[in-house]
Amino acid sequence: MNDKKIIILPSELHKFVFCQKQFYFDRKLKKKPPLKRRVLIFIGKIKHYLYIKRGYKKEHLLKAEIPQLNAMLIGRPDAYRIEEDMILLEELKNRNGPRNGAWDSDAIQALAYAYLLKENYGKNVKIVIVYKNRKVEVPYNETLLMRHLNDYVAVVSGVKHPTAEKSGKCRWCQYQAECE
Numbered sequence: 001m002n003d004k005k006i007i008i009l010p011s012e013l014h015k016f017v018f019c020q021k022q023f024y025f026d027r028k029l030k031k032k033p034p035l036k037r038r039v040l041i042f043i044g045k046i047k048h049y050l051y052i053k054r055g056y057k058k059e060h061l062l063k064a065e066i067p068q069l070n071a072m073l074i075g076r077p078d079a080y081r082i083e084e085d086m087i088l089l090e091e092l093k094n095r096n097g098p099r100n101g102a103w104d105s106d107a108i109q110a111l112a113y114a115y116l117l118k119e120n121y122g123k124n125v126k127i128v129i130v131y132k133n134r135k136v137e138v139p140y141n142e143t144l145l146m147r148h149l150n151d152y153v154a155v156v157s158g159v160k161h162p163t164a165e166k167s168g169k170c171r172w173c174q175y176q177a178e179c180e
């Protein structure tokens with residue numbers, strides 16, 4: 001049995017949930033995304049840098065084990081505030097949210113940060129995703145998070161092939177030629 005823990009970053013989990021194949025190609029081929037997407041990523045980084053809220057901890061490094069997957073989650077939540085009986089987590093996104101709820105990749109990434117906070121502070125977490133057009137509250141759902149983490153570990157360790165369906169998300173993908 002391999003005792004080496006799999007390290008999972010919430011930002012990588014976000015990529016994985018967005019498109020398992022793009023995540024897989026990124027690890028193997030490392031092609032740069034199109035210029036427009038790189039510019040948006042850069043603007044997003046600046047916005048994160050400038051996002052400071054009074055009373056909130058910003059991008060504080062947290063780690064938590066996931067023993068059942070022999071994995072370790074490591075990440076820096078955008079902003080969180082510790083209250084007496086709970087933690088408020090805010091995740092900032094440089095794009096609009098969908099008509100209802102949050103994008104799946106954003107919700108699962110936020111759940112990963114919430115898991116880190118829950119494990120480190122032993123408190124329930126209220127999750128809010130801050131989109132350009134509105135704020136969305138995401139209910140904490142550890143079963144859903146573990147399902148995605150389980151898939152992630154299976155793909156990373158080569159037990160499962162990545163799967164994805166073509167859709168509007170392919171428009172800005174640098175792997176259209178490789179993707180069947």
Ligand code: SF4
Nearest residue numbers: 019021022170173179
């Ligand atoms: S072309 Fe579409 S399905 Fe294929 S890797 Fe890119 S985003 Fe994913």
